[in-house]
Amino acid sequence: MTASLDCIGICKSLGGRPVLDNLDLKIAAGEVVSLLGASGSGKTTLLRIIAGLINPDSGIVKFDDTVVWSRQSVVPPERRRVGMVFQDYALWPHMTVSQNLSFGLQSQRLSETEVAGRLDHALEVTRLIAYRNRYPAELSGGQQQRVAIARCLAARPALMLFDEPLSNLDAALREDMRVEMMELVRREATTVIYVTHDQAEAMAVSDRIAVMRSGVIAQFDTPQAIYEAPADAFVASFIGGFSIVPGEARDGRFKIENAPAEALRTGGAQSGSALLVVRPEDARPSDAYPDNRLQGIVQSSAFQGRCWRLMIDIGPHRVRLDWPQAMPTGTPLVFSLPPERCVVLTA
Numbered sequence: 103m104t105a106s107l108d109c110i111g112i113c114k115s116l117g118g119r120p121v122l123d124n125l126d127l128k129i130a131a132g133e134v135v136s137l138l139g140a141s142g143s144g145k146t147t148l149l150r151i152i153a154g155l156i157n158p159d160s161g162i163v164k165f166d167d168t169v170v171w172s173r174q175s176v177v178p179p180e181r182r183r184v185g186m187v188f189q190d191y192a193l194w195p196h197m198t199v200s201q202n203l204s205f206g207l208q209s210q211r212l213s214e215t216e217v218a219g220r221l222d223h224a225l226e227v228t229r230l231i232a233y234r235n236r237y238p239a240e241l242s243g244g245q246q247q248r249v250a251i252a253r254c255l256a257a258r259p260a261l262m263l264f265d266e267p268l269s270n271l272d273a274a275l276r277e278d279m280r281v282e283m284m285e286l287v288r289r290e291a292t293t294v295i296y297v298t299h300d301q302a303e304a305m306a307v308s309d310r311i312a313v314m315r316s317g318v319i320a321q322f323d324t325p326q327a328i329y330e331a332p333a334d335a336f337v338a339s340f341i342g343g344f345s346i347v348p349g350e351a352r353d354g355r356f357k358i359e360n361a362p363a364e365a366l367r368t369g370g371a372q373s374g375s376a377l378l379v380v381r382p383e384d385a386r387p388s389d390a391y392p393d394n395r396l397q398g399i400v401q402s403s404a405f406q407g408r409c410w411r412l413m414i415d416i417g418p419h420r421v422r423l424d425w426p427q428a429m430p431t432g433t434p435l436v437f438s439l440p441p442e443r444c445v446v447l448t449a
């Protein structure tokens with residue numbers, strides 16, 4: 103009953119400005135995919151188009167082999183079997199938990215036994231049986247969010263759409279809820295599209311991440327693949343606190359622009375103007391790779407628990423490093439980088 107999704111050539115302008123620009127996105131049944139992007143990149147607009155809440159200007163949206171939107175044929179939102187969980191949970195305040203769940207099922211013309219069975223199952227898996235007669239105002243934020251998920255599960259949707267579902271929860275609760283929520287949706291094996299602007303959240307929940315930039319998908323791959331090989335500087339700047347340093351690449355070496363450093367050995371074979379991606383955790387002591395060293399001036403040290411996050415200046419460029427100890431501001435630091443970890447991107 104869960105469906106695959108195929109968005110083909112989706113265009114949408116709002117207020118006279120293109121918001122989605124010939125966007126393609128293909129998701130397998132049962133896959134969990136995050137739409138990750140800065141504010142205004144078009145994530146919510148795409149989600150609303152998939153749900154049928156707004157129409158694209160052109161393109162095709164398919165659930166499995168069924169066209170749910172094209173210029174020729176439109177399946178209305180209530181017949182798309184899409185469940186949505188929003189950041190404000192959107193619960194009915196005057197209805198109890200059970201009523202919130204069963205309200206949506208009434209339009210599906212199910213038998214009373216079927217409704218009762220689905221209600222019990224959804225309340226059980228979300229551990230809400232004890233709260234079934236409470237009103238939303240009598241629940242914590244985390245419990246309200248579980249109700250929103252339970253309501254979604256009870257409807258047995260073909261697709262579940264999450265729009266920043268955790269952003270109203272405090273940091274400590276957010277991680278617990280994230281784990282719990284994904285256990286639930288994984289158990290139901292539903293296709294999930296999860297909108298977030300938090301890269302750590304996208305990495306944690308997704309089979310694949312679609313990184314969005316100004317209405318197009320800049321990269322669509324597994325979290326590991328995006329982390330190891332960001333497609334371009336935009337994606338790299340969005341992921342993992344990477345530093346991006348301009349310079350010149352030649353014969354597997356990279357010379358940082360306007361910096362006194364020696365050329366680094368790198369993994370790539372590009373030539374010409376390029377960008378070096380430095381992942382903070384790749385910094386090693388200077389003797390680990392003695393022929394692949396950089397020197398910078400420490401600008402700050404911030405305690406991160408397992409290490410210190412140093413900001414260092416290499417010529418005019420600032421780089422973030424994870425380091426085992428704090429370093430005094432203004433002192434030089436020599437460190438080395440494993441050559442195969444030095445990702446070079448076309449400028």
Ligand SMILES: Nc1ncnc2c1ncn2[C@@H]1O[C@H](COP(=O)(O)OP(=O)(O)OP(=O)(O)O)[C@@H](O)[C@H]1O
Binds near residue numbers: 116117147148
């Ligand atoms: N009804 C509208 N009229 C005009 N412009 C709109 C309308 N709705 C959205 N936009 C614009 O479309 C662009 C994309 O908005 P969208 O909400 O899809 O982005 P988003 O990636 O979800 O951002 P956020 O993370 O802030 O929710 C934004 O620049 C927004 O200002």
